[in-house]
Amino acid sequence: MASLTIKQQTNYTGFPKAAELIEIEGAHALEASDRALMNTLLQHAHDSGRLTEPDAEWEISFSHLRQSQSKHGSNDRIKESIRRIRRVEVKIAYTSASGEARVLESNLLNFTDTSEEDSPTATVQFGIPKRLRMILARSNRWGRIRCEIAYAMTTKYAIALYEMICLRANLDRCIETIEMSKFRELLGVPPGAYDRPDNFMRNVITPAILEVNGLSDMGVRIEMVRKHARAAAHAVMICWWRKGPEEMTAATQERGRSKVGRMARLRGQVETVSGGPEVQAQVDTELEALLAAMRAKEKEAAA
Helix, strand or coil: CCCCHHHCCCECCEEEEEHHHHCCECCCCCCHHHHHHHHHHHHHHHHHCCCCCCCCCEEEEHHHHHHHHCCCCCCHHHHHHHHHHHHCEEEEEEECCCCCEEEEEEECCCEEEECCCCCCCCEEEEECCHHHHHHHHHCCCEEEECHHHHHHCCCHHHHHHHHHHHHHCCCCCCEEEEEHHHHHHHHCCCCCCCCCHHHHHHHHHHHHHHHHHHHCCEEEEEEEECCCCCCCCCEEEEEEEECCHHHHHHHHHHHCCCCCCHHHHHHHCCCCCCCHHHHHHHHHHHHHHHHHHHHHHHHHHHC
16 A cells, blocks of 8 residues: 555654645635745644544644744734635545546635734634545655745745656656646646746746745756747756755855845846756756657657
């Protein structure tokens, strides 16, 4: 029997987040702070060992949530994030016990109960919908997510891309092609937003790559896939790799710095965060070979 996500333990590489929650659709209403906060709530629930209990509910202090999210003394921002998380409705693709592919439409939280006063002992109680917990109980694919990395990111697209890479980090392959509309859904791009290729690249792809490469322990590269030079991109090719010690140290140091000016700093080191010259050369060679092979196949199919 395949290993189950709920049986995995949180460790220094992160908590095991089920693939079904990493690859959700319809989460475009969530901001970066919401996605990061949801990871903390999920880790808290996972580490309790009670995800499969019928009436499981959880409680976590605002002081714990505030440590990671903000130095702001009020709980107002956290409460706003919790409200957005509770209200959003997402689509979760999964395989049933009988092997049937299905899609659950659900909220991520079915209730929240918060302390009214901002006291040192203020808490939030929350529940995860039963049907969603049933899916998590059967999940056997996961990515290890480090909450501190998600909190360090300023764009929700970077968090989504980071989680996608973590889910694939231990695969035999290190490259994957994803159809464009699917990729946009996985990143949480709102319908109709950034439809122009230049806007999509400038506002979604480039900032996400900068933050994943500059703040996480993974490196990533994304190429647009076109049927010919003048055609619109119909897919993306993602290549990922684990960073070396020096690059991981640089990412850790950057996470410890202020978010003010972070994107400018990351743009300044965009050429040096990809694992060093040897790793970059290997990635470039493999990527170009795969792109050439894909173009050749497309030409054969079109002939």
